[in-house]
Amino acid sequence: MKKSNILAIGATVLLLAGCGNGKSSDVSKKAGGKYAAKQELNWTESNTLATADLSKATDTLSFNVLMNTQEGLYRLDKNGTPQLALAKKANVSKDGKTYNFELRKGVKWSNGEDVTAKDFVYSWRRTVDPKTTSQDAFYLNQVENANEIIANKKDPKELGITANGKYKLTVKLTKAVPYFKQLLAWPLFYPVNQTTVEKYGKLYGTQAKYSVYNGPYVLTGWNGTNKSWTLVKNKRYWDKGNVHLDKIHELVTESTTTGYNLYQAKKADETLLSGQQVKNLKSSPAFVKRLPTATARLDLNQNKVPEFKNKNIRRALSLAIDRKELTDNVLQDGSMPSKGFVPYGIGKDPVSKKNFADQAYVKEAVEFNLKKAKKYLEKGYKETGTSKLDLNILTSDTDTSKQTAEFLQSKLEALPGVKISVTCVPFVQMLAKQKNSDYQITVKTWQSVFADPINFLDIWESDASYNNSGWKNAEFDKLLDEAENTYANQPAKRWEKLVKAEELLAKDQGTIPLYQQAKSQLLRENVKNVVYNPAGVPYDWKTVYIAK
Template identity: 60%
Template sequence: MKLKKTSAVLAGLASVTLLAACSKQNDSQNKTKQVLNWTESTAIATQDPSLATDTTSFNTLLNTQEGLYRLDKKQNPKPALAVKTKISQGGKVYDFTLRKNAKWSNGQPVTAKDFVYAHRRTVNPKTKASMAFYLYQIKNAKEINLGQKAVNTLGVKAISKYHLQITLTRPVSYFKRLLAFPLFFPQNKQAVAKYGDKYGTQAKYLVFNGPYRLTKWTGSNKKWTLVKNKTYWDQKKVHLTKINELVTESTTTSYNLYQAKETDETLLTGSQVKANQQNAAYHQRKASALSRLELNQNKVKAFTNLKIRRAISLAINRNSLTNNILQDGSTPAKGFVPSGMGYNPKTKQAFQDEAYDKSAVSYNLKKAKQLWQEGLKEEGISSLTVTLSASDTDSAKKVAAFLQSSLAKLPGLNVEVQTIPYTQLITKQGKKDYEMTLKNWQAILADPINFLDIFEKDSSYNNSGYNDNEFDRLLDEAENKYGNQPQKRWERLVAAEKVLMATQGTIPLYQVAKPQLLRTSVKNVLYNPTGCPYDFKTASISK
């Protein structure tokens, strides 16, 4: 008995000690101002989930909205609004039981109808959602988007208020990961109807169901604030009260602000990387983003000539671009699909290595000049003047200047550079209003299809005029015939990449690196190299 009493006393003392330690930790966190000051390289283009296309817009949506799943620190999908998921019919039917304590910031509950409305709105051709093709795995989505079927035939149903059912055209192994991306989040019908064309254009024309609310965004300004959403169902895990965001196109500006302790984070380029690699705050972020040079065959007839496209690619020294110009850890592209997109199911070889076509991304100025002259002769022209459109960020301007200088070595080619704000650039690109442009593509999931399918004939992102029947056939077989046979699917994806490169459907430049300084006092910012890079839900500031 005495032993039991002694054990009980010791256990009690241990509990008191543990509680005291926890109390001190909580007190420390409570006493520290929970405000994060963050920088962005581009402004928000829109907060309409159906119309968003850029990383900044999607990243804001990730932190102000909530979907069925949310990715954890290992990028695995974890239940968010879905508390239970049942998969049937060989992986084609998903039944979700929704949590009943989720609310919109206008006080309405989040229900299955909000998902039905959102998905129907995105695939409705009247919405003109350029990323609607991501929903094509859903029954009838493609036919609806192409105007061939009615919107109400979409395979998304509200069985009851908190029972959502999604029927796919085929099994999709990565479907849960897609559901963690903002394009698949619910939308509040009342808010969309209330604000009409203004919906998603300013903070005041929005409602939220995620960890934060967006404030101080006027639609065109370069400063905004995320504030803790007190109606969020999981608000106990949200520690930050505010996230102040500032757009700084120049890393020199953001770096100086960081050094002056006015911001908690900054991206780095060139000499800044070298100077900070031993800094405890330094992070060499890997990104599944690839930068490419796009030639608009719809605008410039000469670009329909393969020899001319190949000559332009061969005139670019990608090693010099990454090592001497960018100097930030970016690596020369081995193809359109970057590293980190998967491995051969049998051999475990990385996709970018197996699909590598050296001739499509190598530097050979002598061969470039030969093909260039042959291409000009075939087109019946002796020279060509084109405009290269790029964003006004530091890195984009450096790359544009490098390309201008490199391509000037092709006799008769004159490249004029036009730099404009990023939001204006993506609008021009979407309208096919460019001759030559710099584009970045950021994957939303780690699978080669996430890159390759943008060059399919019917893709809304295929605005350069590229079209190849063999490429389309291979992708169709990979997704619709061999979706449940990983090896055969893989082989067709590899073959499709090789076709894209052999026909120089695009000119890959480099895989993007995002080296960053993040104060050591900032904890639990979840970084995702694919999709939306930063999740602030559980972030906090410590002493």
């Protein structure tokens, strides 16, 4: 990335109980000692696991598994506050640029090796090394020399992280980052075991057996493509006394009907709900509505379809979509029509306290107006010298994705000369196609890892690793650069630049926002201590237990 303060942080809310002395936590007292004899949790997932390699992870599920099987310098408590984890002590310089850590001694990897400062150094260097091709490498931009290393102008060994002996670690930043401790709680900044990475090479993280773990659980039973796996309590984990579950069984159920049937048969303790299920079950004591800071959008690939370079055509396609009909009549799960690309719950104006989504709202970018859409399309056809668009929508093969794509197909085909086909592929295959810009139109989702608008807006910078649709805007880049550099320490001015950037993205229809995703679910009432984070990696299972 061009700017140095592009860090959008992984605010993974984790529950850190006790002080790591190996004794039972207060959970047993609160539960009155009434633990179920069998401490196993059965959890459903809507898609398959993509990777167990923290440098390669890009999706929420992969980070969720990494968060529960690995650990870093910090974990966030139930309030989202960073608490020391593998770091025993931390000291920050007055200028905020230097962090010195003293690590816990005696912490082990699941292969029996010690977790040391060198593991952090190796991990961070590996992520920023261009050879690793990490899409998330830019999150380390604030670390000294990271930008130059990512650009292949310096050696990874020059990264601003140093091991001072076995248990002391120093990190140097290019400037003060107020939220850096929260960043350190996100799996991308965890250590990796060099012995294991070098042993397995390209196979590392592609199956459970090609990795080792230092977190609460160990990943087992995942062969890289299968639809079930198990997290088993890590007997070598330094804080195992505060881990109560013996196993977490995760099962992929692309259909919420299948998930609900498993729940009814007591083969699952949790299941996501969609559509009519939400209406029928919202009064159930097991019903839980989640509204994460996650959005769905429609990306138009200008690299594949030259007509998408025309703003009038992009605007026409957006205006043809009735988002309220999509959320109310198709999804029916509590999802909300988008007011812009950045969702609700991602931040408020430091002065007025107004929600960012309301403040940066551009009506025409997300409204439904078929008459206006046809006028824009007519202009676009004339400007591009065409009279028809034969297009394909790429999406995943889950129920919700299919329903959304079919709805979009029907709405877009109401435009003159527009013909839409739909291609549904497995989730992991879809991610690969999106990364390689191998699509014409695709439904993309984005889940924040930190509650700040920059976490959304920075993916639209011209040289962003996630910007593969071909939309670029120099003024947009400038606004983000000013927000994250010129006015980084002036909250009000920084906020103003971010609002203007969102407005520009909307007015130019760089993408087509659809909805903010709800994640309604049934969660069995005897499953206690599940901590949910709406603005980051969602589920912490460290101290979860099954009550009688």
